[in-house]
Amino acid sequence: MRSARRFFARLINFVTRRRDDERLREEIEEHIALQTEESIRAGISPSEARRKAVLKFGGVEGVKEEYREQRGLVFLETWLRDLSYAARMLRKSPSFTAVAILTLAVAIGANAVVFSIMNALILNPLHVPNAKTLYAIQRGDEASLSQSYPDYVDLRDRNRSLEGLAAANGAMAGLDAGGNPARVWLYEVSGNYFDVLGIQPYLGRLIHESDERGPNSAPYIVLSYAYWHNHFGDDRGVVGRVVQLNKHAFTIVGVAPPDFHGTLAFFNPDLYLPIVNVEQVEAQNQLNDRGSRWVFMTLGHLKPGVTFPQAVEDLNSIGSYLEKTYPNEDGKRTFTLARPSLYGDYLGKPMRAFMTALMLLAGLILLAACANLGTLFAARAADRSREVALRLALGASRTRILRQLFTEALLLSALGGVVGIWASAWVLRGLSAWQPFARYPIRLEVTPDANVYGVAVLLTLASGFLFGAVPVRQVLHTDPYEIVKSGSPGKVGRWMSLRDAVLVFEIAICAVLVTSSFVAVRGLARSLHSNFGFDPQNVILADTDLSMAGYTAQSAPIMQRRMIDALESVPGLQSVGLIDAAPLAAGGFNGALAFTDQTSDLRASNAAAHAYMFSISPGYFDAAGTALLSGRTFTWHDDKNAPPVAVINQEFARRVFGSVQNGVGRYFKKRDGTRVQVVGIVGDGKYTSVTEDAEPAMFVPVMQSPLTQTYLVVRSNRDAGQVVTAVRNAVHGLDSGLPLYIEPWSRAMDAPLFGPRMATLSLGVLGGMGALLSTTGIFGLAAYLVSKRKRELGIRMALGAERKEVLQAALGRAFKLLLFGSAAGLLLGILASRVLAFIVYQATPRDPVVLAGAVLAMSFVGLLATWIPAQRALSVDPLILMREE
């Protein structure tokens, strides 16, 4: 209590310090005057009396010092004094300060950005209450969250470990709210979806379990806040309005809250509607089909007190019940739990690995920056060794001097941190607003929160202490007598050793970064030039879903045939084809199990292959540029009345028939027992992503497996704009109400290439930063060495040294360090690239181009960094230098 009171009194005094000094001075004067008067009264001469009074009072300065210590906050005062001194020192060397702040800002900013993305994607992805206990049910044997609807219902009703199990499926539909029908992305959700998640409506009401009364019983729509804001202009009167969705009447019942974007971290749907109405959206009803796993994800909160293993065990007991009861519909049904935000382990695993790697690399950048500044700091401390020695000789304690140095380091890191955080907030705002694809509602909300700022501040402080600590040993070993006597900081070589080590370490880190960015870039370049199994150049894709205009699977093929006929009559188009989902462009693909002809027990576990299944028109292979290796393609006569046929790819032939040869003419069986004859074989291709391994695929005639989802594939050498117009006119001439999305195939491939591109971009940026940091690091050292040894160089030149010798004397050391560091870094980089190979496709460090590139880059860095110091060393004029001293 007493000390708290004293603290506040001192705090006040600290602010009003001047008056107190005045008061003490006055009191001392009064004291001495009174004492003097008394002595005079006792008969002592006035001057003697005053002398005695002063003696008796004691050391005035000591009292003042003690008084001041008693009065104010000493540590705060010294600290402020240190701070203003540090500020003055930094102002005195503006180029050093600018380089240091910039280096730190870049490093801290990079860390803040990476951490922010990690925070948004992995640590804190969903804005729902109690996100920590929210799990999705994942298949035990594959990274997939999808289930069939009947399985979902069984899991929902039989489990004892989850507080309700909700389901959601993503889909696309045409929404007509009076005006042009527009395509929207939506979630088909189970009735309990919002209640399981604990979401409250922003407007109106949400969907509830009581809405579900059988198929197509709940024609209700809940809008997302963003869609309501952008397309309904914040009109609060939308609740109750009836709109047309795929030509079916739906009533808008409410608007979801602004911060709710569904249960994936980056896919923001425009609206939500009950999953029981799925038939009206997708033109087919699979609510009773246990064999089709079309429900995208099922999720729920763990009950309190139920542990993760208990819940998994509970789900697996349901799984074995399902396996036993329905052996024919689906294969093994083992389950586990995973986070829904990145679709379980499907994206979660690679994303976690990638973000961890990125965070590590960003950490290395910060470490390199600290090493960089540490060496510069040590050099400055060496330059100031005279000052330090003088202060030591005058009685300053070493802690006092170290505190001064740390204050300077922390001031610098704080400035760098502020700039870095500001810059990262700017970058992150841009990232949050960025929609990489016009087609998909993909958005990454990475607005920095308290976590991000906390981490950035922590990193700032840590880096300040880290690089501030480099010159500590140097100061502790300063011998004031030696330095004051000799006038120079003694031998140059000795204190350099620690600095050398730090610099080598830094260059090694940077070489690692440069190497890994080269590995990533090479990997991307390779995957871009790999064989897709089709040629996207000069091809326009027009995609639509005929169900949006009210067609069913039965009526779709007629319309599809008419569209192709219409396009074929357009002049200038080379070939026209149709596929239900274009490879590397569509969002989802159909799959089918294939059995050998000999298999009689058609259960899933006996399948020879789980293959992609594409429904195509006869002209597709021509239009896509897919080479037919043997056999024939389809004709329009391969329809419902003809025997079932298929064209397969090489991988399919290998898996089902054991070899590619003699595949044509043979049969395989589908799940339902249909025998399908192979009529042709095409080359392997890429279907979902450029990084996938060869996958089996079968192509079937669209007339035999009709689907409403349609990609028109149009190949033409004409200008893309003209083709787009021609295609739109032709299709709308047949049905003006059909929403179409037209774009070149190469642009549609942006989506599957997005991941590898972003990975390469981020690694490239980090590599660039690494190169930049090692350049400034070596530059700092080289420039310092040259300026230190100017006199020596002058003497050498005066004595007739060659340019080469001068350069070697001046920069030999810097080059040697660069060599050591680069070699070590290259080696480490090659080792680290093994890790990278998991993330970046076809990343192999043993690629001569990568090695040569990294070596070349590091030599370039060395050349760039030593160029100016070398020029300075060569331009030393011995005459001027000699005269100076």
Added chain:
Amino acid sequence: MRDAKDKTDVQQGTLALMVLKTLDVLGPLHGYGIARRIEQISGGLLAVNQGTLYPVLLKLEQEGAIASEWGASENNRRARFYKLTRTGRKMLQAETQGWEQTAAIIARFMGAKAEDLT
């Protein structure tokens, strides 16, 4: 270094108690007056280094034990007068008690003979 500091701490403690007692007995006084009385009564404690009194006065004032205000001294000059506050009086009582107890214990100890301890 450490010893010297400890000594000043002890001295400051006793000095503070003396200041409180002086003000309790004599009422408001200025710095010189307090120094003078302490010198007289203690027999030379403040015969030299009278200045050390002022940091002690400041500390006591910060703790709220004494209050100060400007007034006129005997020769009609501006001087700072210190007086005891209620907190100071309580503090004095508590510390006096503590001192008496300690002193009694020490006295008993010092007066102890061998037979008392067996």
